[in-house]
Amino acid sequence: xxxxxxxxxxxxxxxxxxxxxxxxxxxxxxxxxxxxxxxxxxxxxxxxxxxxxxxxxxxxxxxxxxxxxxxxxxxxxxxxxxxxxxxxxxxxxxxxxxxxxxxxxxxxxxxxxxxxxxxxxxxxxxxxxxxxxxxxxxxxxxxxxxxxxxxxxxxxxxxxxxxxxxxxxxxxxxxxxxxxxxxxxxxxxxxxxxxxxxxxxxxxxxxxxxxxxxxxxxxxxxxxxxxxxxxxxxxxxxxxxxxxxxxxxxxxxxxxxxxxxxxxxxxxxxxxxxxxxxxxxxxxxxxxxxxxxxxxxxxxxxxxxxxxxxxxxxxxxxxxxxxxxxxxxxxxxxxxxxxxxxxxxxxxxxxxxxxxxxxxxxxxxxxxxxxxxxxxxxxxxxxxxxxxxxxxxxxxxxxxxxxxxxxxxxxxxxxxxxxxxxxxxxxxxxxxxxxxxxxxxxxxxxxxxxxxxxxxxxxxxxxxxxxxxxxxxxxxxxxxxxxxxxxxxxxxxxxxxx
Numbered sequence: 001x002x003x004x005x006x007x008x009x010x011x012x013x014x015x016x017x018x019x020x021x022x023x024x025x026x027x028x029x030x031x032x033x034x035x036x037x038x039x040x041x042x043x044x045x046x047x048x049x050x051x052x053x054x055x056x057x058x059x060x061x062x063x064x065x066x067x068x069x070x071x072x073x074x075x076x077x078x079x080x081x082x083x084x085x086x087x088x089x090x091x092x093x094x095x096x097x098x099x100x101x102x103x104x105x106x107x108x109x110x111x112x113x114x115x116x117x118x119x120x121x122x123x124x125x126x127x128x129x130x131x132x133x134x135x136x137x138x139x140x141x142x143x144x145x146x147x148x149x150x151x152x153x154x155x156x157x158x159x160x161x162x163x164x165x166x167x168x169x170x171x172x173x174x175x176x177x178x179x180x181x182x183x184x185x186x187x188x189x190x191x192x193x194x195x196x197x198x199x200x201x202x203x204x205x206x207x208x209x210x211x212x213x214x215x216x217x218x219x220x221x222x223x224x225x226x227x228x229x230x231x232x233x234x235x236x237x238x239x240x241x242x243x244x245x246x247x248x249x250x251x252x253x254x255x256x257x258x259x260x261x262x263x264x265x266x267x268x269x270x271x272x273x274x275x276x277x278x279x280x281x282x283x284x285x286x287x288x289x290x291x292x293x294x295x296x297x298x299x300x301x302x303x304x305x306x307x308x309x310x311x312x313x314x315x316x317x318x319x320x321x322x323x324x325x326x327x328x329x330x331x332x333x334x335x336x337x338x339x340x341x342x343x344x345x346x347x348x349x350x351x352x353x354x355x356x357x358x359x360x361x362x363x364x365x366x367x368x369x370x371x372x373x374x375x376x377x378x379x380x381x382x383x384x385x386x387x388x389x390x391x392x393x394x395x396x397x398x399x400x401x402x403x404x405x406x407x408x409x410x411x412x413x414x415x416x417x418x419x420x421x422x423x424x425x426x427x428x429x430x431x432x433x434x435x436x437x438x439x440x441x442x443x444x445x446x447x448x449x450x451x452x453x454x455x456x457x458x459x460x461x462x463x464x465x466x467x468x469x470x471x472x473x474x475x476x477x478x479x480x481x482x483x484x485x486x487x488x489x490x491x492x493x494x495x496x497x498x
Contacts, residue, residue, distance in 0.1 A: 029077040029113075030145055036079070036111075037072040038151055053121070055155035059197055059217070059247070060127035061162075064155065069119040071142075073111045081109040081144045084119075088138040094123045094153050096140060125157035131193050133158045158195055160217070161188050165200025172267070181225070184208055197247060198222050201262075204230040204270075212240040212277070217247045218261030223283070228269030236277030238303070238472040244280040258332060258356070259310035263288050266299060266319075274300045284310045286328070289319035295342045295377070298322045303470055305329070307445050308354075312337055318374040323348055324466045327484045329445055330354045333363040340374025345381050347466040347475075349484040352388035353442040365393040368406055379406040383460035385447075385483040386413045387430070387437050410461040412437055412482045428455040428482070437483070449487040456482035 038051065058064045073079050086096050086104045097120040098106055111117055125136055133156040140151045163182045170179035180200035186208050189196070194214045204226045210216075212235060216224070224244070226232050236242040246260025263285035266273060269292075280286045286306035289299065298320035306313045306328045313328035314321070318340040326348040328335040335350045352365040365388045370376035376398075386393050394415040396406070407423055414430040428435040435455035440448045448471075449456050460480035468474055469486040481487040 027077055028080045029073075029075045031075070032145055032147060034075060034079070034145065036142055036144075036149055037074055039070045039072070040067060051150060052152040052154060055123055055153075057133055057156045057158050058123055058125055059160050059195075060125045060157050062197070062247075063124040064122055067121040069121055069140075069151065070116050071111065071119060072116045073113060076113050078113050079111045079144055081111060081142055082146075083107050083141065083143040084109055085141045085143070086138065087141050087150075092138045093125050093136050093155070093157075094121060094138045096121055121153065123153070123155045125155065127159050130159055159193060160195040160197045161191070161193055163196060163198045163200075163202050189214065198224070201225050201265075203227055204232060207231045207233060207272070209233045209235065210242045211235050212237040212242065215243040215245075217245060218283070219247055220260065221262055223262035224264045226264075226266045226270040226273060228267055230270050231272040232264075232266075232270075232275070233272070234275045234278045236303075238277060240277075242278045244278065244283070246282050256308070258282055258308050259284050266290060268292055271297045273297075274302075275304050276300075276302045278304045280304070280306045281308050285315055286313045286331075287315070288312075289314070289316040289321075291318040291374070292320060292341070295320040298342070301326050303472075305445075305470075306331075306335075313350075314338075316341055316343075321345075325468075325470045325484050327351070327447060327470060329442075329447060332356065332359070332361060334367050335365045337367045337369070338376070338379060339369045340371065340376050342378045343380070344378070345384055347460070347464060347469070347480070347482075347484055348381070348384045349447050350384065350386045350393075351437075351439065351442055351447050352390075352393065354389075355443065361390065364388075364390065364395045367395045367397065369397040371397075377405060380409070381407070381411050382409045383464060383466075383480065383482050384408070384411045385437055385456060386411065386415070387439075388414060392416045410459060410482060412456050412459070426459075426461075428459060430455075447483070448485050449481055449483070452487065454481075454487070457487050 053069060055064055055067060084098055084106045086092055086094060089104055099117055136155045136157055138153045142149045165180040165182045167178055167180045170177045181203050182200060184202050184204045186206055189208060189210060197217045199219045200222050202224050234242045244264065248260060261283045263283055264287050266289045268290040286309050301321060301323040303325045307330055309331040311333050313331045313335040315337045316339060320342040322344050324346040329351045330353055332354055335352050350365050354361050366386050368376060368379050392415050394413055394417060408427050409425040412428040412435060419427055419429045437456050438449060438451040438454040440446045440450045458476065458479035458481065460482045462478050464475060464480050470484040473486055473488060475486045
């Protein structure tokens with residue numbers, strides 16, 4: 001019996017040996033003109049143009065998101081890649097991972113016919129003394145058929161001032177909260193380096209001045225708090241606005257993902273706040289304003305865009321605002337929710353075409369709420385657009401108040417409210433199919449008036465107090481366009497959009 005088993009094993013091994021000896025060696029592509037092909041995968045934070053991979057701007061020291069580079073063999077034969085090499089080696093700011101191997105030089109990598117492989121690429125850039133973005137370069141070298149093919153790696157580094165929080169007590173409305181925050185050193189905002197990265201909350205307890213070109217990038221669940229006695233002065237300019245946004249600079253997040261950071265929060269007792277030429281985007285709430293004991297120090301907002309917020313553009317409780325050339329657009333709930341207080345808006349555009357998968361916006365663009373606790377003393381809108389994608393973009397909550405103190409003067413409004421009373425003066429009210437603003441591209445945040453057929457065209461209040469628009473162009477003094485942007489013929493239009 002034992003002899004039979006041994007004989008069977010010998011026969012089996014013989015068959016295996018014969019099969020192996022008959023197996024053909026792989027046939028590799030040896031065409032000297034053959035080239036690999038490349039693409040950037042869907043999780044990546046960059047683009048590829050030809051054989052050049054470009055990362056989006058990377059903050060120094062932090063590192064980028066991972067870029068997925070896909071390498072294709074389109075031929076009908078396998079390719080033996082003799083080496084895959086990060087040319088800069090250990091001194092390179094880039095790092096690669098080829099099919100799980102993080103070696104900077106890899107040999108004899110087989111890429112089968114009609115197949116592909118993944119290379120994950122990251123970049124971490126060391127800080128230096130530059131104030132403007134600077135370019136870092138390297139390449140990945142593929143050697144096959146004794147010829148080299150390169151993929152160029154490009155990344156712009158951006159030095160920044162980092163504000164790092166400590167968890168500590170935070171006193172708010174008589175309560176003690178545990179909050180992760182740092183206290184703003186206003187001198188750090190007066191340097192030539194204008195890019196700031198904020199983790200947690202940055203608490204402003206004195207006057208903080210942000211000059212033109214300053215950029216504040218907030219980590220998730222981070223924001224700016226203007227405390228009692230503090231004030232925020234934003235001194236941007238047309239084309240050199242002060243930017244408030246998240247940390248992700250790649251295209252996927254930069255223009256479309258809301259909720260990347262929290263809010264700008266004005267506490268009760270903050271005074272002298274003035275925002276001029278700013279862009280606030282991609283957070284949860286643009287401006288949150290606490291109840292003010294007195295309404296004689298309003299927040300002044302001029303020439304500013306608040307766009308693509310997860311919840312509200314501006315949310316107030318018994319506060320005061322003076323706004324002109326203000327665009328608040330594309331938020332998940334209200335653009336403007338005013339709960340008591342004193343407000344004046346001139347030549348503003350409140351336009352909501354917010355869209356998100358599996359989400360239907362139901363809140364109107366503008367809500368005016370007056371209660372006995374937070375009474376509305378004034379809400380004046382002159383030459384403003386209130387419009388959007390739902391049938392009624394204006395809600396008035398005045399159940400307790402016999403004489404509501406609000407006024408819409410020469411405004412374009414999408415609403416089903418009866419607008420025949422004295423609170424609506426020379427307004428264009430939108431029934432279905434009439435009084436349409438004709439925005440250029442509202443879904444992407446471009447609210448320039450596209451046509452002289454627009455109900456906004458030349459229907460603003462004559463002799464406006466706001467002589468220039470959000471594009472810094474002079475208005476028609478006698479028949480201005482309603483909204484933040486004066487109508488311009490296409491040959492002279494310069495787009496200013498978030």
